[in-house]
Amino acid sequence: MKHTQSFIVILVLAAAVPTLAVAPDGEGRDDDSVAANLNGFPATSPLVIPAAAFATNGDSPSSTNMIWYEGYIAGTALAGGCIQAPVYLPDNTEITSFYISYIDEDGGQDFTVWLTRTTNTSVAAFLDLATASTTGSSPDVRTAWDTSIQEPIVQLPEYSYYVSTCLPSASTKLISARIYFESNDGIFADGFETGTTSNWTTVEP
Amino acid sequence: MKRLAGIILGVVVALTALPTHALEGYSSPMVVPAAAFHNDGEDPSGFFFHPDGYLEANGSPVSMYAAVYLPDGATVESVTLKAVDGSDTCSAQASVTAVLDRASISSETIHQMALVSTTGASSTMQSPTDSTVFYETISNIHYRYYLRVLLCSASHHFYSVEINYSE
Numbered sequence: 001m002k003h004t005q006s007f008i009v010i011l012v013l014a015a016a017v018p019t020l021a022v023a024p025d026g027e028g029r030d031d032d033s034v035a036a037n038l039n040g041f042p043a044t045s046p047l048v049i050p051a052a053a054f055a056t057n058g059d060s061p062s063s064t065n066m067i068w069y070e071g072y073i074a075g076t077a078l079a080g081g082c083i084q085a086p087v088y089l090p091d092n093t094e095i096t097s098f099y100i101s102y103i104d105e106d107g108g109q110d111f112t113v114w115l116t117r118t119t120n121t122s123v124a125a126f127l128d129l130a131t132a133s134t135t136g137s138s139p140d141v142r143t144a145w146d147t148s149i150q151e152p153i154v155q156l157p158e159y160s161y162y163v164s165t166c167l168p169s170a171s172t173k174l175i176s177a178r179i180y181f182e183s184n185d186g187i188f189a190d191g192f193e194t195g196t197t198s199n200w201t202t203v204e205p
Numbered sequence: 206m207k208r209l210a211g212i213i214l215g216v217v218v219a220l221t222a223l224p225t226h227a228l229e230g231y232s233s234p235m236v237v238p239a240a241a242f243h244n245d246g247e248d249p250s251g252f253f254f255h256p257d258g259y260l261e262a263n264g265s266p267v268s269m270y271a272a273v274y275l276p277d278g279a280t281v282e283s284v285t286l287k288a289v290d291g292s293d294t295c296s297a298q299a300s301v302t303a304v305l306d307r308a309s310i311s312s313e314t315i316h317q318m319a320l321v322s323t324t325g326a327s328s329t330m331q332s333p334t335d336s337t338v339f340y341e342t343i344s345n346i347h348y349r350y351y352l353r354v355l356l357c358s359a360s361h362h363f364y365s366v367e368i369n370y371s372e
Contacts, residue, residue, distance in 0.1 A: 055243040057254035084254050086241035086271075090231050118258025120236070120287045120365050123330055126257045160238030160258060160365045 075167030291360030
């Protein structure tokens with residue numbers, strides 16, 4: 001093959017590589033891209049929520065500690081350690097998976113991170129969409145995930161979305177939460193999210 | 206040359222077969238949940254984020270803040286508060302109030318854009334709306350935007366603020 005031809009092939013492949021990139025978490029990856037980054041939030045899946053986005057729930061403000069030089073939020077010797085962070089996702093997208101990165105060196109206690117929605121139209125009607133829990137004890141950064149998402153379609157302004165957890169000790173550390181999502185546009189974007197025709201008024205045989 | 210054309214055609218076909226449809230992106234309304242709000246530091250234990258997804262206070266007035274991100278050039282049409290205002294004995298802050306402010310990035314000037322408050326005492330969700338918005342055009346170059354929510358009682362349950370805007 002001539003050099004010119006090789007150069008053209010390299011150019012074409014170089015253009016293709018970003019599209020073929022695989023999300024590091026594997027499951028739940030998607031190749032969609034968000035058309036516009038209007039509000040300054042990440043334009044593509046996943047939405048990464050760093051430890052710095054979490055704030056105390058006010059019950060015991062000194063029961064968590066943001067370790068800025070290592071990028072995680074840890075529990076302390078005080079009881080409590082409950083924190084939360086908002087989740088901003090585009091309306092009508094579909095959540096496909098929920099991941100956390102963490103360090104859990106506490107042999108006696110694990111912790112769970114919840115992805116939750118609460119209704120904005122009635123009182124205290126919340127639903128945990130996904131949960132990811134730590135296990136065992138290790139100084140390593142590990143990952144937990146949930147790919148079974150309850151009510152995965154983002155509906156705004158009907159619901160608010162947030163991530164929360166309680167870090168039971170100084171040996172439990174949350175690094176980030178990641179939410180993978182994809183487009184829900186098309187024929188199932190108007191209340192027929194089941195992907196079947198069960199909600200259709202009439203169905204031709 | 207035919208071989209080269211075949212290779213390029215193969216790559217193009219492979220790319221075309223990938224799911225490349227774009228998402229719609231973020232759009233109005235902007236819903237700022239209770240989980241986005243943090244204390245001003247005056248009373249770091251004066252509030253509680255309930256696991257059900259709302260903020261409540263502990264009997265004394267407390268201020269909570271959240272950043273607001275809106276597209277540059279957008280027009281804020283209205284601000285709606287989602288809150289429950291149950292019976293309480295707070296006189297200094299008898300209702301749940303949300304204020305949308307803008308602050309200049311080059312001075313200490315603050316402009317109040319909208320204000321909404323609950324009324325009366327009820328165990329149901331209230332949705333007061335302010336459609337008279339001042340300084341309604343977003344200019345992210347010159348201003349920063351944030352919400353301020355004022356609570357007092359454990360029966361004040363703040364859920365979210367909904368900001369409707371047009372582009």
